[in-house]
Amino acid sequence: MNDQLSPYAQKPWLRHYDYWVPAETTIPEQSIYQVLAAANVHYGHHRATAFLGGHLTFAEIKQQADKLATSLLKLGVKPGDCVGIMLPNCPQYVISFFAIVRLGAIAVNINPTYTAREVGLVANDSGLRVLITLNALAPIALGVKAETKIETIIATDALAFAAQRPKVLAMTEGTLSFSEMIEGVAEPQLPPLNLNAGDEVAALVYTGGTTGVPKGAMITHRNMWASTVMCRVWNREFTRAGEESFLLVIPYFHIYGLIVGLVYSTYVGAVQIQIPKYDANMLLAAINEYEPTYFPAVPTLFISLLNHPDAPSSKLGKIRRLNSGSAPLPVEVMERFEAMSGASVYEGWGMTETTAIGSGTPTFARRKLASIGFPFPNTEMKIVDLESGTRELPVGEEGELCIRGPQIMKGYWNKPEATAEVLKDGWLYTGDVARMDEDGTFYIVQRKKDMLLVSGFNVYPNEIEDVLFTHPAIKECAVIGVPDEYRGEAVKAFVVCKENATTTKEDIIEFCKDQLAKYKLPTHIEFLTALPKSAVGKVLRRELREKESEK
Secondary structure, rough: OOOOOOOOOOOHHHOOOOOOOOOOOOOOOOOOOHHHHHHHHOOOOOEEEOOOEEEEHHHHHHHHHHHHHHHHHOOOOOOOOOOEEEOOOOOOHHHHHHHHHOOOOOOEOOOOOOOHHHHHHHHHHHHOOEEEHHHHHHHHHHHHHHOOOEEEEEEEEOOOOOOOOOOOOOOOOOOHHHHHHHHHOOOOOOOOOOOOOOOOOEEEEEEOOOOOEEEEEEHHHHHHHHHHHHHHHHOHHHHOOOOOOEEEOOOOOHHHHHHHHHHHHHHHHEEEEEEEOOHHHHHHHHHHHHOOOEEEOOOHHHHHHHOOOOOOOOOOOOOOEEEEOOOOOOOOHHHHHHHHHHEEEEEEOOOOOOOOOOOOOOOOOOOOOOEEEOOHHHOOOEEEEOOOOOOOOOOOOOOOEEEEEOOOOOOOOOOOHHHHHHHOEEEEEEEEEEEOOOOOOEEEEEHHHHEEEEEEEEEHHHHHHHHHOOOOOOEEEEEEEEEEOOOOOEEEEEEEEOOOOOOOHHHHHHHHHOOOOOOHOEEEEOOOOOOOOOOOOOEEEEHHHHHHHHH
């Protein structure tokens, strides 16, 4: 399609941006460490973290990060080396991340719930030399050390920065003490900071948890700056630098938590209220104690809070900005949550490969439910046909979503073939089926790999799940395809009922008949007590499919 005629090249979304949002913004080429350095200058004595009653200022974070970087340098860590962080949300994560990037090394984010096998896969793929983890997780790290390139394991106590700290921190044999690596440095001694680090890799963020094949997305300093600056200009009119508090249960090891929770919050001088693991009671207690101003979340968090008896009487309504990402938020859930809390929920879309940021819903323009909003500044998006991926589709037609911009990853670590499959002529082929309307608003229909083919018709699980969520007895649900001799595939729904609520297969099918075409009806229904989820609460359809295939 000729660019002059292409609806995507014309960027219709620009006409509907909030009045303060520019079409383009400048992206720094510096080390992402400069985010912390600037926060120290502007907000040095402000609280940077709040963790189980303990607090650190930005000045303290910088001082400890610089001291840790000095100790890492003495261990032989140099630019380009991979250093792993296997921690929950805690001050040590923030300190470790900025220490690593200060040296020009690469931070490798590792899920602390990983098994030894999974840690070994990431360690071997990345070539980790140093791993920072909890003392409680050190045995897992030590167990894989011999089969990897890991030379040093640095361990920290989970409560080292909490208000109530244990008096004796017994360290695991074979590890170095995180605290001693900081306390043993009187004054940081570091080489000059690389001021032109833009194209260098700052982090490896592993994706593929839903496919079973880990791939390390190479996130550069420029990528991180791009996403951070885009967030800032998008939110400028309601983000008060130095006065915000971010409620962070989204884990830092996930790209959403790393960029929005850790880097962007530091950029705007916000307090990071760190929740080390999801617990509804802990989350509500933090909301009531700190009255956070911003809460980046995922659909399962909203669903969980909706079903918590204490949520309606909590201070949820004090939160000025609620964001939902990582997976589509059912409209029914959004409307119920907004009615309960009195706060507005804004959806966004991004992926690991886009450094978390792709599109977002505007603040003042007319909000279109079930949409992912407009592409961010400096960003282009388009829809191409599912077959060849070369033909741009007209407005309103469904195809694969492609995105181009400075936040797009450099590629997959040590996987040139996998990189070539998704990066073509500067465009990232996302694997999401989507469409764009005449205003430039984008809508995710489904992951391409999750789409079902029933009697020759495309069926999207999200559509069926949206209907199921409106059933009064259903708390959670997930839809997959199962083999069917007649239709090719049939629709199967896995259902979790609300507490003290019951329903039947027949009732659910009857409920859906008025809202779905016959070929979309879930003819197979299985009741579960819980759905399998990823670390950020995304339902793992892959596991449901695997269990189904084993039957």
